[in-house]
Amino acid sequence: MMAKLFRAVIMGPPGSGKGTISERIAQSFGLKHLSSGDFLRENIAANTEAGVLAKTYIERGLMVPDHVMTRLLLPRLEEMTRHSWLMDGFPCTLAQAKALNSTCDLDLVISLNIPYETLKDRLSDRWIHPASGRVYNMGFNPPHVQGRDDLSGEPLIQHDNDQPEALVARLRHYKDVAKPVIDLYKSKGILHMFSGTETDRIWPYINSLLSTKIPSRPETDTQHIPLP
Numbered sequence: 001m002m003a004k005l006f007r008a009v010i011m012g013p014p015g016s017g018k019g020t021i022s023e024r025i026a027q028s029f030g031l032k033h034l035s036s037g038d039f040l041r042e043n044i045a046a047n048t049e050a051g052v053l054a055k056t057y058i059e060r061g062l063m064v065p066d067h068v069m070t071r072l073l074l075p076r077l078e079e080m081t082r083h084s085w086l087m088d089g090f091p092c093t094l095a096q097a098k099a100l101n102s103t104c105d106l107d108l109v110i111s112l113n114i115p116y117e118t119l120k121d122r123l124s125d126r127w128i129h130p131a132s133g134r135v136y137n138m139g140f141n142p143p144h145v146q147g148r149d150d151l152s153g154e155p156l157i158q159h160d161n162d163q164p165e166a167l168v169a170r171l172r173h174y175k176d177v178a179k180p181v182i183d184l185y186k187s188k189g190i191l192h193m194f195s196g197t198e199t200d201r202i203w204p205y206i207n208s209l210l211s212t213k214i215p216s217r218p219e220t221d222t223q224h225i226p227l228p
């Protein structure tokens, strides 16, 4: 049981490794990994009012409007009074960051800074299990059976907007909307930026930063990468 609740956000462009690193943090430090994409998929599957609305944007490759995102996510976060969490994919605009700010005090923000060529290579090779959001990469973390999800055995798919043609526009959009969010967290003194081309080389630095802030779970702490 953690002594103090810990609230963190992970930011980065598409393909920067937010999901991958969030899973490692969740395993090593016992934080709940919350993902805006997963919340949206749950709501779409459950046909909630917000889910039905969000679907119309996601299907067109658009961001879901801020008011829909905040209406969906903030009540869920408010319910989590007894959990430490790490949020992946939210906030991604200044309006979302301000809304989150009014709900809770963040302890830490991780921002991933990954070169374009690396993002392009990773995303063109990203395979997704749509129902769960589980993510694979044919070189980095391939599924046990090619083209099939490890747990359900269901087929994996690729997203059109992960292909290089769509990526340039997605990255430009990310840069535009994320900059003021990054500046906000910088001014609050809670932003930590990590740069590099390989998750396995960035992870030890994130791991040691978090080790100074939250007690790790000894049984899982060393399972990914040894410290350099």
Ligand SMILES: Nc1ncnc2c1ncn2[C@@H]1O[C@H](COP(=O)(O)OP(=O)(O)OP(=O)(O)O)[C@@H](O)[C@H]1O
Binding pocket: 012, 013, 014, 015, 018, 019, 036, 037, 038, 040, 057, 058, 061, 062, 063, 064, 065, 069, 089, 090, 091, 092, 093, 096
């Ligand atoms: N904070 C947000 N604000 C607005 N729309 C969002 C937000 N988070 C997710 N979405 C919408 O949900 C979709 C799925 O999100 P998800 O994070 O699973 O995948 P993604 O777009 O492939 O992101 P990434 O490549 O960074 O993992 C997004 O494409 C976007 O339309």
Ligand SMILES: Nc1nc2c(ncn2[C@@H]2O[C@H](COP(=O)(O)OP(=O)(O)O)[C@@H](O)[C@H]2O)c(=O)[nH]1
Binding pocket: 012, 013, 014, 015, 016, 017, 018, 019, 020, 021, 122, 123, 125, 126, 127, 135, 136, 137, 139, 140, 141, 197, 198, 199, 200
């Ligand atoms: N080759 C390679 N692929 C990686 C690395 N880290 C993550 N990936 C893969 O890159 C893709 C994007 O990672 P993901 O965690 O989904 O990033 P997100 O879009 O920021 O959430 C996925 O297919 C991951 O399996 C890495 O260091 N090297």
